[in-house]
Amino acid sequence: MKQLKIASIPGDGIGKEVVPAAIDVLKAVSEVHGGLQFEFTDFPYSCEYYLEHGAMMPEDGLERLKDFDSIFLGAVGNEKLVPDHVSLWGLLIKLRREFEQQINIRPAKVLNGIQSPLVNPKDFDLIVVRENSEGEYSEVGGRIFREEDEIAIQNNIFSRKGTERAMHYAFDLASKRNKHVTSATKSNGIVHSMPFWDEVFQDVAKQYPEIGTDKQHIDALTAFFVTHPDRFDVIVASNLFGDILTDLGAAVMGSIGIAPAGNINVNGKYPSMFEPVHGSAPDIIGKGVANPIGQIWTAKMMLDHHGEDEIGKVLLDVVESTTADGIITPDIGGKHSTQEVTDEIIKRLKAKA
Template identity: 55%
Template sequence: MRSHRIAVIPGDGIGTEVCAAARAVLDAIGRKHAIAFTYDEFDWSCARYLAEGSMMPDDGLDLVRHHDAIFLGAVGAPAVPDHVSLWGLLIPIRRGFQQFVNLRPIRVFDGVPGPLRTSGAVDLVVVRENVEGEYSEVGGRLYRGTAADMAVQEAVFTRAGVTRIVDYALELAERRGGRLTSATKSNGIIHTMPFWDEIVAERSATHPGVITRAEHIDALCAKLVLGPEGFDVIVASNLFGDILSDLAAAVAGSIGLAPAANIDPTRTYPSMFEPVHGSAPDIVGRGIANPVGAIWTASMMLDHLGHPEAAADVLTAITQVFATTSLRTPDLGGTATTADLTHAIIEAL
């Protein structure tokens, strides 16, 4: 039996509810595949910030550095500004552990038609650069509180950073359908995006088996709505990838279905896995949060930990439940509870 030690950060809102669902599925699949999980839970959250003045302790990274993986539920609360919760927890973990790949697969499941009329199966992956780009700390405010108040925010793109994310996306495309779309805006952003395009072209030349094309972000958003079945792997900067992945999740029917992984491909540090639906304070405690995003995220974690068959079993169980039952949480137009859907997936395993 293989064992893994997982750092669990339930966070805020429905994070605690979907973490419990994901753990139940992990334990079930562990029994089937002889995998044991040990969970260490951390109270890092907006609630902690309001009580103690910080999202996590000063030595937080050291506390989880030696875990096999980190599983995060959700972060965010109405009483705490979003930039406080993001820069106080998620970004320090992503950057401190060099989780430079944000991986977001999107699929339209049989039995869960998305809001769009499509002519084929939708199965794509957004590969988002996760530690630099537009989300930098370079910039500042000047003349604050006066009529001349101004703000400057600078994007940071490095050759090393762009190269490694493009290489990751190209290698992923080679294992999938052999098609890569690069999100750009080089017609309007004069320095960083032409730089991005140059590196994409250079690295694509080393992968002749992958068909690569560039799309301006505004047109790409439109095409992703009009024909999502035409995409395979999309590589994008931090900001563009953030927007595209949520848009693609909506195309699939609900952001509650969407998983994500923050990956250090070198495995020097633990990678972090989180569904992308947020803390959803409007439905906290009602037992109706969609657990599929978190359960699919657990499947991604299994794959990263070296259990591809177990990971595939979890995704197959999700697919089976949607294809053969009418169980749907309210975000998908149904009346099922978090527990109903979780139990059905465990039964399908």
């Protein structure tokens, strides 16, 4: 019997609605898969927690979380209560950095029953591997002078170690998929970091002769995501480029509400963290219409991470059969509630037992 200890952080807004829904689905997964059990522990870290305690998590918050197998996060942010840079850097980014979650992965694919805004999406199925710890999101920089002389400096940090790590992850992933990796670059405009990125990509690619490769400048690549998303398998990108591409990937799927993500610790020292791409969606809190699919697909990614690929595939197939039958929430053109979509997925999962 495998037992996974999961730290559940519903966070803010609709996170408090979709995380319990996804946990109910995971409990159904354990019924279908007799050899897998989950032990969930809830943590209240959120903007509401900040208002009460002056921090997004307690001083020993990381210590409390570090021995879990994974972290299951809902959403972070409520700008009316706490500025976004405070909430994100106090919780989400803090966990990513302190727990060395140096890789972010986000899939995008056509799901039956969910209308892509593309006229002909051609059944695309891609995944973006994003370097998650440095690049354009480094903390190095600052401001000097005041008024019209004020200068803001933001340094992009690209280490060979961090860049190679992301690229190796992408190539290893491609070896299990369709054996092709695309590098997102901008070496014709960013004259130091991006030529370095290209050189490291060439060096790593030589170690995977069975994997096809190409490189695309980020401006062209974003256009191809719209015109020919089906041409891509695995894309490896820097922190900023990966962030932008993955939101675009969610959009061409049909809704950011269905997009999942994983923040991966590759050395096994700390837990990885799994979260949907959508935010806290304050406009629909409490209405019962939040789309649970992003959180449930995120649960599938967590299962994959722990070697449970088979049941993970079953779960995504069940989700897709549910959407194909039109059992979807209003954000993607349906009329069903969060609970109704969740209940249907659970019913279909149990039918597999």
